[in-house]
Amino acid sequence: MHRSSTSERHYLVAHPGAEMYGSDRVMLESVIGMVESGARVTVVLPQSGPLVDELRRAGADVEIVPTLVLRKSLLKPRNWGALVVGTVRGLRAAHRVLRSDRPDAVYVSTVTLPLWSVSAKLHRLRCLVHLHEGEQGASRLVKMGMYAPVLLADIVIVNSDFSRGVLRQAFRSVADRAVVIYNGVAGPESVAPARTTLTENVRLVYVGRLSPRKGPDLIVEALAELPGDIPEVHLDIVGNVFPGYEWFDEQLRDRINALGLNERVRMLGFRPDIWSTVEAADALVVPSRFDEPFGNTAVEGVIAGRVVLVSDTSGLREATADCDTALRFVPDDASAIARTIQDAVSRWAELAPRLDRNRTQAAERFSPRRYRLEIASQMAAVTNSK
Template sequence: MLLRSLRGLVEAGVEVLLVVPEPGPLLERVAAQGVEHRVLPFPVLRKALLSPRGLAGLVLGAPAEHRRLRAVLREQRPDVVYVNTLTLPHWLAAARAQGVPAVCHVRELESASPRAVTRTLTAPLLAAGTVVANSRATAAFLAAQHRRLAARTRVVLNGFDFPPAPEGPRRAAPGARRRVVVVGRLSPRKGQDVAVRALAALVGEGHDVELELVGSVFRGYEWYEDSLRALAAELGVADRLLLPGFREDVWPHLLDADVVAVPSRLEPFGSVAVEAMAACRPVVVSGVGGLPEIAEDGAGVVVPPEDPAALAAALGGLLADRAGADELARRGCRSARARFTLDRYRAELLDVLAAAARTRGA
């Protein structure tokens, strides 16, 4: 979403300086869009810091970091500081101390963490004049941590530059094995193990179906991919589990799906659900985070999280009822392409930033 945001700002005539903590492949794409950028090391809230001890260390080092960042703000004299993630808290404090309006775009929903951790993690948002949340669920999570955040939070749903819509739902060849696709980082949060158990239930009910898990693991989580393979072998469906790894372009995989499942245990928004709907594929999502918002008004099927039987029942119903699945796919496609446009997203974000800039010196 950062690249989409930057391009929208540049096209609107906004002068942008992107500051990142370390070099990486992102900078090449940023430069191609004509965005000025600078590498300036500063702390990022990695997962390893999401503990009382880790957060305490971050707080102790804050004064020195704030002085460095304030020096950058004095040099640049920005109208507004836009922080693209909750994991860069020092910029919010530095901007407030320097008298520069700050907007933080929150795309994280750490509801599974201890409350002491989530309250500390979200406390820096109190230094932001405006908070942008990527879903109503994220906004509600923030307000539950600090009630004062409710009045300053605005929901801006993600926007997408979709490929052209396919002519209609997938038409598998007669007698061909049906396919359920799950796209996302292989992680316990994404619930691929729930999908494997649902696959076994479907096969046990007589469905000729396979499961494709598109994605790879973060370093250190190789054990999870191994556990998925072991679980499939244990349940007798190893020959029906496809693991193609990471794919930069997931659109072809969505088009190859009879049904797309998003069985997440935790999901602030749910981009894959939107993209699958835009690809005119029926979607089944777990009822967590922002996923029910995407599937509302009958655009998708919502099932309880961590419930393989419920997921299997929903998938099986769609596999058995092609007419019903086709109607769900068309309804989801219309919803996704109407609600999650890139133009709408950029206009709403620009409106938030312009309103924040007008408060400078007020």
């Protein structure tokens, strides 16, 4: 279908959650870009949450629709029944929405929504799939199954060269035509300067999901290993768990108590606005155990004018390239984190003066305005494609 002007276009956006973590914020920026281009946007979510109000403020319509979100737990044999039921229910819901809304194009946010590209193809609608995944360690067979929905996409966007490289291991031809668009990362309204000297307690912050994969427990273990000849180090943990991972929250709290760190570690839960907490910190830590396709949180730390301590892997390395106030450590190693904290403290007089320059460079490189324009351009391209 072809429209004569952008103002007549109607886009449908499918997204797997309604919270305000990294991929949710990226999708929100995508929607803002579409709305700013003059399009009408309807966002389909599987449940309500804080993201809904933000989307409506951005000018989008929101529909809560039963949607199959492909989690690893559904691939276990005992959950195959739920997978079949979810597939049938999701296809029916997608068919109903697409038949009634008749959008000009469908934007699928992540491959964890495998049914929307299928449904778009069945309705002869143009489809763009935006990949935020990068499972380097998975077998080629698993990668092919995970990325199969992109075979039906007219345009594929990936959030990093690393993500494209992982996609190439599954489907080389798709990876060769995929478009790399770095995430747009919004910063605080104003930046509070970092401390120039660390004469008292050092303050760290972790922002993100609480899960073994993300590794907040590694920072706790690192704190316990620090020597007594540096200022006492405190940690704020901002975030909560996925449903079903409550055991990890309990385990983390028990470990903090067992190590006698209750006075130095605060569990703050989810906060839609992270900036006051980041502003109160000297450094932000991104301790991911495994590959990350990108590093939104690491970029947030840089554009907030803070030192970033980051796992030396995959998209995290790419997101902090050319940033000399991002100190990297070996993944899944609490001792390496402890050594990096000590290194940051000992080099603070050298690092602090560089923060503003790195902040300016990162804010330009990962500008939300640049991101919105690129997404709007790709949506126009997929709508106009024959």
